[in-house]
Amino acid sequence: MLTNILLEEARELLVNNIIALPGRSISPETALGRVCCQDIHALHDLPPFLQSAVDGYAVSTGNGADDKHYLLKESLRPGDYPGFSLKPGQAAGVVTGGPVPSGARAVIAQEFTELKGGYVTCLSKVNQGDNLKQPGEDFHSGDIMAKRGTILSPGLIGALAAYGVSQIKVFQRPKVAVLSLGREIVPYHQVPAPGQTRDSNGIFLAALVEQDGAEVTAVETVGDMEPVQVKYRLEKLLRQADVVLTTGGAASGVCDQALNAIRLTGARPLFWGIKIKPGSHSGAAVLKSKLIIALSGNPAACATGYHLLATPSLRALQGLNPEPVRLVAVCKNTLLKKGGPRRFVRGNAFWHQNKWQVSFGPGQKSSMLRSLINYNALIDLPAGHPPVEERQEVSIILLPSCNPWDY
Ligand SMILES: Nc1nc2c(c(=O)[nH]1)N[C@H]1C(S)=C(S)[C@@H](COP(=O)(O)OP(=O)(O)OC[C@H]3O[C@@H](n4cnc5c(N)ncnc54)[C@H](O)[C@@H]3O)O[C@H]1N2
Numbered sequence: 001m002l003t004n005i006l007l008e009e010a011r012e013l014l015v016n017n018i019i020a021l022p023g024r025s026i027s028p029e030t031a032l033g034r035v036c037c038q039d040i041h042a043l044h045d046l047p048p049f050l051q052s053a054v055d056g057y058a059v060s061t062g063n064g065a066d067d068k069h070y071l072l073k074e075s076l077r078p079g080d081y082p083g084f085s086l087k088p089g090q091a092a093g094v095v096t097g098g099p100v101p102s103g104a105r106a107v108i109a110q111e112f113t114e115l116k117g118g119y120v121t122c123l124s125k126v127n128q129g130d131n132l133k134q135p136g137e138d139f140h141s142g143d144i145m146a147k148r149g150t151i152l153s154p155g156l157i158g159a160l161a162a163y164g165v166s167q168i169k170v171f172q173r174p175k176v177a178v179l180s181l182g183r184e185i186v187p188y189h190q191v192p193a194p195g196q197t198r199d200s201n202g203i204f205l206a207a208l209v210e211q212d213g214a215e216v217t218a219v220e221t222v223g224d225m226e227p228v229q230v231k232y233r234l235e236k237l238l239r240q241a242d243v244v245l246t247t248g249g250a251a252s253g254v255c256d257q258a259l260n261a262i263r264l265t266g267a268r269p270l271f272w273g274i275k276i277k278p279g280s281h282s283g284a285a286v287l288k289s290k291l292i293i294a295l296s297g298n299p300a301a302c303a304t305g306y307h308l309l310a311t312p313s314l315r316a317l318q319g320l321n322p323e324p325v326r327l328v329a330v331c332k333n334t335l336l337k338k339g340g341p342r343r344f345v346r347g348n349a350f351w352h353q354n355k356w357q358v359s360f361g362p363g364q365k366s367s368m369l370r371s372l373i374n375y376n377a378l379i380d381l382p383a384g385h386p387p388v389e390e391r392q393e394v395s396i397i398l399l400p401s402c403n404p405w406d407y
């Protein structure tokens with residue numbers, strides 16, 4: 001087993017052991033945020049017929065006919081389809097988005113016309129093609145509307161509805177179970193005895209998992225179960241989930257539950273320990289197609305490990321690019337910490353005065369919850385870095401699903 005490796009090596013090991021989940025068809029009503037598992041092509045031209053862009057009159061010019069006065073042949077209402085064509089010198093009333101009769105050369109907006117004695121008089125110059133929307137102007141038949149791996153946005157769902165698509169093929173959502181290890185950890189709704197701690201990581205991880213498009217199957221604690229019972233619990237969760245996230249019991253010490261239980265299940269550890277802080281005590285293992293990601297117990301270390309290892313894995317399982325979104329941002333405040341391994345600091349990123357800016361959150365100890373209440377970025381500081389000064393440029397990883405762009 002590889003120990004104490006680089007973050008990028010750890011992520012690669014994880015991603016290389018992941019095959020995107022199979023696809024399934026779902027209705028557009030439930031498709032928001034899901035990921036297309038195949039390219040989607042336009043089934044036909046859109047608009048499918050020549051349309052008017054305005055309410056007004058379609059006119060047939062040319063053939064030496066007077067281009068100011070037209071005989072009104074018929075007026076169409078929304079939903080009508082013209083069963084006639086226009087001859088030079090004739091006009092038809094048309095509506096925005098409605099079909100125009102064949103033979104029409106242009107549409108004149110109603111406000112630039114006068115209707116008198118069955119004749120339409122144009123008050124402005126008429127140019128061929130004015131206010132006409134060509135068939136296929138939006139999508140030509142066969143155009144790619146979405147590539148495999150595209151997240152279904154409200155706009156894409158709407159565009160597919162314009163084609164009457166009622167089933168969309170998407171990657172299955174990964175199923176994720178959370179197992180909080182540690183003798184002292186009790187379910188959050190239980191009153192802890194002296195020396196015990198409420199499981200805040202479990203529900204926190206479950207919320208992150210939901211934000212990452214996956215489905216939470218269980219959030220459980222083990223308390224002081226015997227190692228073999230922890231193994232049974234882990235096996236049970238592995239049967240119902242694609243990924244099990246453990247938190248706590250990851251550092252070798254008095255209660256080394258994570259690696260013990262993983263080994264007892266026969267899972268193959270991929271790595272244990274990465275050169276970052278916090279989150280150094282993170283590991284991963286595979287059991288057939290199932291993944292176990294072990295995160296630290298300290299809440300901020302748990303969060304950091306989640307963003308850097310679990311999010312890319314959940315993305316890869318859904319057919320998404322696992323690479324995080326990186327930006328360069330200017331620091332709004334200072335960080336006195338220096339030296340040590342590569343550090344990931346929770347911060348708040350925002351766009352202000354034409355640049356990305358970031359402020360370090362308060363309470364950066366890995367045991368503290370404070371920085372987790374309002375962060376949307378991880379500030380990536382290299383190993384051995386000096387204190388970070390205001391206005392210094394830093395590399396950040398955006399966590400858009402974490403918090404709104406608040407500052
Ligand atoms: N001798 C050493 N001790 C420690 C080391 C080390 O290298 N050598 N590393 C420290 C660092 S850094 C971290 S991070 C932690 C990681 O330890 P574990 O992942 O084994 O976590 P635990 O010991 O189980 O818990 C640490 C801390 O977090 C609390 N915790 C645990 N689970 C939860 C939960 N589900 N919800 C809320 N809080 C939780 C737990 O009560 C402890 O206070 O190890 C350091 N020690």
Ligand code: MOO
Binds near residue numbers: 281366367
């Ligand atoms: O590595 Mo611990 O994970 O810093 O807090």
